[in-house]
Amino acid sequence: MQVSNVMVIGAGQMGSGIAQVCAQAGYKVLLNDLKPEFVERGLAGINKNLSRNVDKGRMTEEQKQEVLARLTASTDLNDASGVDLVIEAAVENMEIKAKIFAQLDEIAPAHAILASNTSSLPITEIAAATKRPEKVIGMHFMNPVPVMKLVEIIRGLATADEVYQVIEDMTKTLSKVPVEVNDYPGFVSNRVLMPMINEAIFTLYEGVATKEAIDDVMKLGMNHPMGPLTLADFIGLDTCLYIMETLHDGFGDDKYRPCPLLRKYVKAGWLGKKTGRGFYTYD
Numbered sequence: 001m002q003v004s005n006v007m008v009i010g011a012g013q014m015g016s017g018i019a020q021v022c023a024q025a026g027y028k029v030l031l032n033d034l035k036p037e038f039v040e041r042g043l044a045g046i047n048k049n050l051s052r053n054v055d056k057g058r059m060t061e062e063q064k065q066e067v068l069a070r071l072t073a074s075t076d077l078n079d080a081s082g083v084d085l086v087i088e089a090a091v092e093n094m095e096i097k098a099k100i101f102a103q104l105d106e107i108a109p110a111h112a113i114l115a116s117n118t119s120s121l122p123i124t125e126i127a128a129a130t131k132r133p134e135k136v137i138g139m140h141f142m143n144p145v146p147v148m149k150l151v152e153i154i155r156g157l158a159t160a161d162e163v164y165q166v167i168e169d170m171t172k173t174l175s176k177v178p179v180e181v182n183d184y185p186g187f188v189s190n191r192v193l194m195p196m197i198n199e200a201i202f203t204l205y206e207g208v209a210t211k212e213a214i215d216d217v218m219k220l221g222m223n224h225p226m227g228p229l230t231l232a233d234f235i236g237l238d239t240c241l242y243i244m245e246t247l248h249d250g251f252g253d254d255k256y257r258p259c260p261l262l263r264k265y266v267k268a269g270w271l272g273k274k275t276g277r278g279f280y281t282y283d
């Protein structure tokens with residue numbers, strides 16, 4: 001199967017990055033969100049990233065315009081009626097994702113693959129909301145999408161081999177590196193990363209050290225590009241909490257209990273960089 005037309009659902013930090021790399025690789029992309037202003041914000045971010053590429057001489061202004069011309073704004077899921085692949089990057093919530101996938105199943109052509117960029121939720125359960133579970137797959141990009149090389153590809157229980165192959169091939173077309181994993185909560189990436197971030201939050205909560213000291217230990221001592229609290233702010237504290245809850249519910253093991261400080265910040269609306277305040281404050 002040949003993928004030409006892609007729809008990306010959710011024009012937040014992940015969805016806009018995914019739309020950008022798909023358009024840069026030559027795919028025609030519909031970028032969908034609930035409201036026009038969210039799509040506009042996503043497209044403005046893409047425009048800014050492409051302009052930086054032009055400024056740095058990695059792309060001509062003409063190439064930038066060609067990429068932008070491959071991107072179309074959408075606020076109607078019915079626009080999925082003409083696509084070969086949907087990549088869903090809406091909020092990390094099973095109820096919302098299941099609803100989107102059930103609707104997409106009715107709208108998208110029979111041949112279309114329905115992929116989710118979920119960072120932790122079971123692909124098998126998302127697939128069960130559709131009548132085409134063999135065409136549902138996890139395509140987990142890393143943040144920031146234009147920079148990070150990995151795409152974790154998650155096979156649900158019913159995912160067809162042919163569908164896996166199409167997504168693996170497409171990942172390479174996007175100049176990314178596919179890594180295949182099975183469907184368990186948090187997959188590999190967030191099963192390993194998020195407990196480390198949660199433990200860093202506990203370390204702050206228990207007063208072991210300041211936020212700056214915790215980040216410095218991991219940056220200077222372990223050569224991480226960002227300290228865990230900065231990274232949590234970068235990912236989004238709501239997303240971090242959803243992931244910890246998925247691990248906690250999915251494995252039923254207390255070692256995955258989310259830190260109360262993380263819950264408190266999310267309740268306060270301190271979601272990290274995207275809202276201007278998390279562990280740190282941002283302009």
Ligand SMILES: CC(=O)CC(=O)SCCNC(=O)CCNC(=O)[C@H](O)C(C)(C)COP(=O)(O)OP(=O)(O)OC[C@H]1O[C@@H](n2cnc3c(N)ncnc32)[C@H](O)[C@@H]1OP(=O)(O)O
Pocket residue numbers: 049052056118119141142143144145146147148189190193225226231235
């Ligand atoms: C939660 C999940 O489900 C899974 C996840 O995604 S977990 C998160 C995974 N991501 C990480 O762990 C990121 C860790 N951080 C890093 O790797 C680095 O700090 C970083 C790549 C984000 C920034 O790198 P840096 O060297 O500190 O900063 P900087 O020099 O400003 O940026 C390096 C390049 O990345 C680009 N970049 C940085 N942030 C960007 C963004 N949000 N969008 C697009 N490009 C970006 C910069 O423009 C720069 O590119 P140039 O080559 O044009 O200069």
Ligand SMILES: NC(=O)C1=CN([C@@H]2O[C@H](COP(=O)(O)OP(=O)(O)OC[C@H]3O[C@@H](n4cnc5c(N)ncnc54)[C@H](OP(=O)(O)O)[C@@H]3O)[C@@H](O)[C@H]2O)C=CC1
Pocket residue numbers: 009010011012013014015032033034038089090091092093096100117118119120140141142143234235236239274
């Ligand atoms: N942040 C990260 O580092 C990573 C996140 N992910 C995953 O990607 C997904 C998106 O995360 P991220 O981009 O960070 O989140 P953001 O909050 O930045 O963006 C989510 C976007 O989806 C929109 N949205 C919510 N519900 C719907 C819907 N029903 N239809 C269309 N759009 C909708 C939101 O609108 P509104 O603001 O109105 O809610 C928002 O614009 C999540 O599943 C997350 O787990 C995966 C890898 C890394």
